[in-house]
Structure formats: structure tokens, C-alpha cells
Amino acid sequence: MGRYLARRLLLLVPVAFGITVVTFFLLRLIPGDPAVIMLDNRATADNVARLRHQLALDRPLAMQYLFFVRNIAVGRLGESLIYRTQVLPIILGHLPVTLFLAVYSTVLAAAVALPLGTWAALRRGT
Numbered sequence: 133m134g135r136y137l138a139r140r141l142l143l144l145v146p147v148a149f150g151i152t153v154v155t156f157f158l159l160r161l162i163p164g165d166p167a168v169i170m171l172d173n174r175a176t177a178d179n180v181a182r183l184r185h186q187l188a189l190d191r192p193l194a195m196q197y198l199f200f201v202r203n204i205a206v207g208r209l210g211e212s213l214i215y216r217t218q219v220l221p222i223i224l225g226h227l228p229v230t231l232f233l234a235v236y237s238t239v240l241a242a243a244v245a246l247p248l249g250t251w252a253a254l255r256r257g258t
Contacts, residue, residue: 136256146240152197152201152204153197155218156196156197156200165189166178166187166189166213167180167183167184167187169213170183170211170213171183189211207220208220209223
């Protein structure tokens with residue numbers, strides 16, 4: 133059991149790396165300059181340059197990725213372009229409903245799976 137757990141924990145590293153890389157590059161595929169989108173009608177060249185520096189968009193892609201991972205690790209998820217507020221409070225605000233749905237769906241799945249599994253176990257070949 134210990135070896136299995138150690139192997140699974142070791143697999144966590146490349147999986148987490150892959151997820152962050154894919155997420156980072158998918159976010160980069162969004163059309164338009166994020167600084168211009170965030171500034172909206174206040175998008176002067178000076179304001180855009182200042183915000184691009186603040187968001188580290190003026191740095192090389194590898195540095196942007198490192199900033200991205202660091203910010204996720206410390207809970208700085210940035211600002212929502214739709215709500216114009218920090219993302220973390222939005223996520224935390226929806227957490228109770230999400231947890232309710234997760235628990236409800238787990239209970240429902242168990243309520244269906246346990247009788248079906250028992251039925252299948254009692255009948256050979258099913």
C-alpha cells in the first residue's frame with residue numbers, strides 16, 4: 133500500500149504540471165490583449181503599458197508561467213473580467229452550493245450503485 137501511495141504521489145507532479153501548462157496556454161489563446169480588455173474605455177497607451185507590467189505580460193512566456201503558478205499557489209487568482217472583482221471571493225461565495233451538489237450527487241450515485249452492485253454480485257455472469 134505504501135509503494136502504491138508513493139507512486140501515486142509521484143504521478144501527481146507531472147499531472148499538476150501538465151494541468152497548469154494547459155490552463156496557462158488556453159488562457160493565452162483568448163483573443164485580445166488582457167490589459168486592454170481590463171481597462172475598457174480607459175485604455176490609453178500609458179495605462180495599457182502600466183497594466184501589462186503589473187500583470188507581468190511584458191515578461192517572457194516562461195516568466196509569465198512561473199508568476200501564474202506562484203499566484204495560484206498563494207491563492208491570488210486575479211481579477212474577473214466580467215465581475216471586475218477578485219476571483220477568489222467569487223469562488224468562495226459559490227462553494228456552499230458546489231459542496232451541496234457534490235454531496236447530493238455522491239449520495240444519489242451510491243443509492244443507485246449499491247443495489248445494482250449487490251444485484252449483479254448475487255447473479256453469476258451479469
